[in-house]
Amino acid sequence: MIDIELVGHEYHYEIENIIKVFEGYIQEAKIRSILRDNLCRAEIYQKEQLIVVKEEEGSLDQKHTKQQLIRTLYHTLCEVTGVKMPWGFLTGIRPTKIVHEMFEHNMPREDIKKRLLEFYDIREDKVELMIKVAEKEKSILEKNQEDEISVYIGIPFCPTRCLYCSFTSYAIDHREKQVEGYLDALEKEIIFGGKYSSNKKIRSIYIGGGTPTALNEDQLERLLMLVNQHFNVKDAEEFTVEAGRPDTITKRKLEILKQYHVNRISINPQTMNEETLVRIGRKHTTEDIVKVFNWAREIGHHNINMDLIVGLPGESPEDVKNTMVKIKELNPDSITVHTMAIKRASRLRESLEEYTLTKAEEIEDMIFITSQGAYDMGMEPYYLYRQKNMLGNFENVGYCKSGKESVYNIEIMEEKETILALGAGAITKVVDPITNRIERIPNVKNVEEYINRIDEMILRKQKGLKDLDNVF
Known part of the structure; x- marks a missing residue:
């Protein structure tokens, strides 16, 4: 058990986070983080005995002092554990x-x-x-224009819930009535969004989830028809749909995506190893992935991303090598490599004792294998983010061929452009480009709540989006 004491400051969240990084390396200790007269001090005790102490100068600047407190504690933890x-x-x-x-x-x-x-x-x-x-x-963000936005639309349904998933998503089986009710509510919000954006340029549109292609063919066409009717899709630089799970994709759905001007899709295997697919709750095979990918190419989809996860339960670096060999044969336009994160709301978190988690050294090998594979396919890194509780404290990286960067991924990550977000659990981010201030307007996560309170969700946006008086 780690006992934390703060003296002279209240940065509990930040101090807890840096200690959490060393979980597995230090189990029992008392840790004191002290700020006194701009002096940052960290002390670590074991069995009531002071074993490490460090002091570093702070400053009059609050942000720098907070960083210095974390840095000082980090150095003590490195010394105690022998790990950087x-x-x-x-x-x-x-x-x-x-x-x-x-x-x-x-x-x-x-x-x-x-x-x-x-x-x-x-x-x-x-x-x-x-x-x-x-x-x-920077080269992408510099092209942002005044009064330009991006649009996100969430479809919170999946065929099944994967072992590691914590997103707002619902298994779609036996939910036909709820799906139709959700699309009815979403239609109202899309109409609102269309009015709001009528005098703006839309740079990118992203339909994510869940798995949007979990909708049946008629529902998917209805959704895309609505988007085309109410947003200026043809002038958007990028229109992405997460096709995601291969077991939700049909030839007809891929044709519908093409018909309604979708110019970027994701087909997400996560792994190309059969045993792992079963273990994580996927209902498709590697053969299905290859078949669906080839369909997409035949139909004319020329910008296809594939998501992979390193550190999946039971996988070794050799398994990741096997995945990369098969991904190279398909030759997608981009890949996004996620490091496994133990998310609080996932089934994996609830049943950790049933699985062997991958060690940091093996994660490092896996990351190297995927990055080397990306470079071999002529890709470069363009997108980077991290999550809490990632194995080995590593990162997620997007790689792409030249000109195939996901504009939306960069905009959502760097928060330099307003993103109008529609659907259950979606959070609109209103960015002031002068002050860089960001205001968030959240929708409720629960699908039933979203359906029942859709008018309230729209009213929230009317109050939060500053320039609506020019539209309504």
């Missing part, structure tokens, strides 16, 4: 935000690298990844 983390003391989900801030201050690349290495203690390969991704993102 690949991302140093960074715990946030958007590491590239730091680099973008440095870009805005016109800091030279070498100075940025030095700061990340020396102050944040980030490992050199991760520093290079951060800067490379931030540079790619």
